[in-house]
Amino acid sequence: MANGWFRKRKEEPRNVPEGLFTQCNKCREQLFTREWERNLKVCMKCGHHHRFSARERIELLIDAGAFHELDANLASNNPLDFPGYAESLERNRTKTGMTDAIVSGAGTLEGIPLTISVTDANFMMGSMGSVVGERIARAVEHATERRIPTVLVSGTGGGARMHEGLLSLMQMAKTSAAIARHHAAGLMTVVVLTEPSMAGVLASWGSLGDIILAEPGAMIGFVGQRVSQQANVSKVPADFQTAEFQLAHGQVDVIVPRKDLKATLARMFQFAGTPRVVTSDPVAAVTA
């Protein structure tokens, strides 16, 4: 095979600059990094959707210059004084430049005003503690008050963050409460499940969209496969806890390739009858 030469990184010649190629996590194809990034980190060969950070997701979905981050000043105070949590937070903050596993804010998507919350698996597996729960609740309430839609994008593999104990479990109820009111006000909530979407997040806001979209191949499920296998006598299906499995079992409305995600969301909000913002200052329109 032609790509066999690239497969062993050690054998790469010195004149290939670091990062010029990126190997697909799934098919192992060596991809030209710049081209792969232009392709939204989707493998040109097999179509595998590599993880997107919360910032990348916002950039993909929100109109240029039309995003206003909300509540970026919220930070965990390690309420249980949980062993190793302070260090873990510090390490993840340095690694990602984020204060916690979420970016949330208000903006426009193809001119449609909305709020958006995106969890990021790069920060403690995107797990939900008090900060993630509070920012989601505030972003949803912000949308309810302004009578605009809200988008929730899950990149959460860790579920409810155990380092904040029962307080994390309560975030499941809190976020669901905010969404319940948004629904009751006749407004549209769309959930986008990306790799990975698991556990306490899937069992709360991750399942509460009027519409639930998923990215191809994303891991979506209640508990990790290893746990399920331990608990199971029956054999685990090959596609267990993938977006495709969840679609086949009626839990997901549509699987949407990343390149089509923004247009698909816009179509949902047109259906919901959300008027577009016609202004030179979209940020003011969604934050005022």
Added chain:
Amino acid sequence: MASFEDFERAISELEGQIEKLKRLTREQNIDRSADIAELEAQVQRLLTDFYTRPSGWMRTRIARNPKRPFTLDFIRMVFQEFQELHGDRCFGDDGAMVGGLARLNEDWVVVVGQQKGRDAQERHRRNFGMARPEGYRKALRLMKLAEKFHRPIICFIDTPAADCTVPSEERGISEAIAHNLQEMFLLRVPIIVVILGEGGSGGAIGIGVGDRVLMFEHAIYSVIPPEGCAAIIWKDAKRGEEAAEALQLTAEDAVRFGAVDEIVPEPLGGAHRDPDAAGRELRAALERHLAELTSLASDTLTGTRYARFRRLGEFVELSTGTAAS
């Protein structure tokens, strides 16, 4: 004390001796009352030592004790009438979640709760109290029935976790829990939640939204089982004892976090030593809270319920960083 099991064994041995002495007194008319009194005092002392604010790990053992009264036991003790209703009207009837119509004095209510089993056969039938999607959907169906007829709802929580097998995943266990969370905030009748024994993560909160959340003294309420937490953090499930302390899963902790409003006291030695006493405490607490809640207007109820959960969480607001609205 080495372990909960050792302790329980020591207590039952002492009680066996007391019984034997009492029998001797009866049958042979030998007065052993001084010995009996001494042994009884010893039992009381041991129980008082052990059951005065036990550690998180000990409470985990107490909460999981198969002799502890379960949901159906409490239903029998608390209510004068109970008519069980089955099925989610969609897929099946989950033995791990029971529910029905119950009468507390003059008031009819809907009661739902996870049910564990005592012997092997019953445990299997009840799936160890791990409810499946159809269990959560049955619970919600019954809660909506309560709403239709303006009856309060009482939820009894006693579950290690929700069922996480392939069939439950296929039928949308996450969706079932999430949907309950959302809908319970909109129900226009009073909801009282009681954590009887194990309050296990998503499986617990799936019927855990209420206007009042009560918790038995030795029950636990946790985001993850201590063994699971230890397995993730220290790669060693045997360090559950340490994890139980770190997780702060006792009733006192839950009150401190604001997740629980009131602790229901247990008889000395835990609810399993005197189930009737535990049942009386629970009934008195339910009567008191029902009286308060039934006098409130629906809008007040749902508004207060929202505010109650909305404020849960602890964080700081840094002065630096992007301005919030």
